Amino acid sequence: MSGVEATSTEPLQVKEDQEFDVEAEDHLGDDYVVDPTRYMFYRDRKEWADLEPVRQDDGPNPVVKIAYSEKFSDVYDYFRALLKNDEKSERAFALTADAIELNAANYTVWHYRRVLLQALSKDLREEMRYITAIIEEQPKNYQVWHHRRMVVEWLNDPSEELEFIADILSQDAKNYHAWQHRQWVIQEYKLWDDELEFVENLLEEDVRNNSAWNQRHFVISHTTGFSDAAIVEREIQYCLNQIKKAPHNESAWNYLKGMLQDRGMSSQPGLLERVLELKETHCSPYLLAFLFDCYEDALENSVQRENAEEDERKETLKKALEICELLAQEKDTIRKEYWQFLGRSLKNRFVTDFSQSKGFSSRAV
């Protein structure tokens, strides 16, 4: 459980036959070798001569002898010296930028930079430009986003945020950090107005973007809500349209189910028929699972109604169980256990019911 999750939670879209030049990233010294005027080690800078660099300390008896790259150890030796002296100066502030460039995940450097931002009353607009550039380079890192949030809070100015986040999302539309930041900005500063349109544009580009579907739910639940029948109908229509474009879409079906499950699938007139129609041309395991939920909901409701047609109930149960069989044996065999469990639970709940009405023993099948 740590910061490295920032990279692990965002698996790359790796193509099987793509190769990367690993060597390119390791030669930090190349800048220095190629153009000696561009970078000078801190240990060679006259204006830093008063500071005693602090070497890396891995503990009382270091487990390993570590050979760092020269630039890295130079910068961090001086960073540690600054920390030790609790120095709050312009040169310290400048050094944090070097330290961040070498390792943007080091949260202690970011902390220190924030302390300096406040102690030196630095220009926060300039800091916004800085953090913008850093995030563009390294968008999958907790620290950079948290830093940006702090600066936005200090400035109390969210005016750049939506456009900035949209730009980051245009590079990776599922960046988890970017979405969290977006949700925070929208909620904190009440920037709901154009968000549904933004979500729809993203779904136009990639209808399988689960983050966008989540955002859709987020926007609607915080604005109009889902209790208005017109809204629900609109959303159902939207889902079904997207499903027609891409039937194997877990997110669309999750969204539909998530929206309806509290009020009940069978509460929507005509929905079952529309889904059955879709089944002919745009079937998927998700559609079948949704159908099952509809039948299950219908059975639950029929238990309440005293004058429910028993034949109709038996027919619904049969159809539901057939779906479980189809999924377990053919359409979604990897989740066989789950589909069989669903079938068993359904039988246990409703076959007893029918048996009782016929005067048989009430033991579950």
Add this chain to the structure above:
Amino acid sequence: VKLLIFSLRTFTKKSTKIDSLLLDKHGDYIAAYGSKKDDYEYTLSEYLRMSGIYWGLTVMDLMSQLPRMNRQEIIDFIKACQHDCGGISASIGHDPHLLYTLSAVQILCLYDSVDALDVDRVVEYVKGLQQEDGSFAGDKWGEIDTRFSFCAVATLALLGKMDTINVDKAVEFVLSCMNFDGGFGCRPGSESHAGQIYCCTGFLSLTGQLHQLNADLLGWWLCERQLPSGGLNGRPEKLPDVCYSWWVLASLKIIGRIHWIDKAKLRMFILACQDEETGGFADRPGDMVDPFHTLFGVAGLSLLGDEQIKAVNPVLCMPEDVLQRIGLQPDLLS
């Protein structure tokens, strides 16, 4: 010069499909980690060193190879990382954080040396991070995330001090992060994500609130993570990764629905993520290995019932025998 964090580097490797568990190679990999030539990678990960040690030690213990690690040096290192506020940092000279406080306590439990810390101060530190709405910040800078709710209660549960925080409020916050699909994100409204779900189900287990979950709904979302390759992803339409094999699997185990995934296919995927030359596991077959994925690959195999590996606790990702010694048995649904 653009800098990529080491775990983003990938390159192809032609290898035959690996179908057996290479425990000795993994032990060698972890035992040597940090002294191998690629020191730059080790340096870059200094900011999470405490967690790195927890991953390494835990996987070694699960493979019954813990004695190969240097116990005293590590305990001394941890002592040097506890700050005055009670919190523990990832490494010497770094700032304290809940993530590394938990890792440190987990390590000391493995070594039965919790007294190396000032426990009361650790508890004060954790308690001080709880917010008014019940959530937990990761450190004094205030980032809120359900990961930190988990870190807080796990730390306190291991120390036997859960009653020092407002558990009801903490539960209230975590439940407010439950989404329409039954899953959890990092804050209310955040997209459901397997890593966050693991933290929240673990949290609810430790606080005795698993009954608040919709286990069937969440179980379905979790088993939907399994792809045709047998591997598990972290959210819909993403690639599989061995670490999700832990977070998804452990969550399913906690809610009593681990049988809903195809175990044989998952095992095959996890085994294929091994590197037979270097030892260790990568996020997916052919990529570079690291200790993080090595722990979660081995822990996942343990949950799947591999008898060459010690039993792992799905809530705390620690060997069951360690928790038995402490007397901590978090709830699981059946």
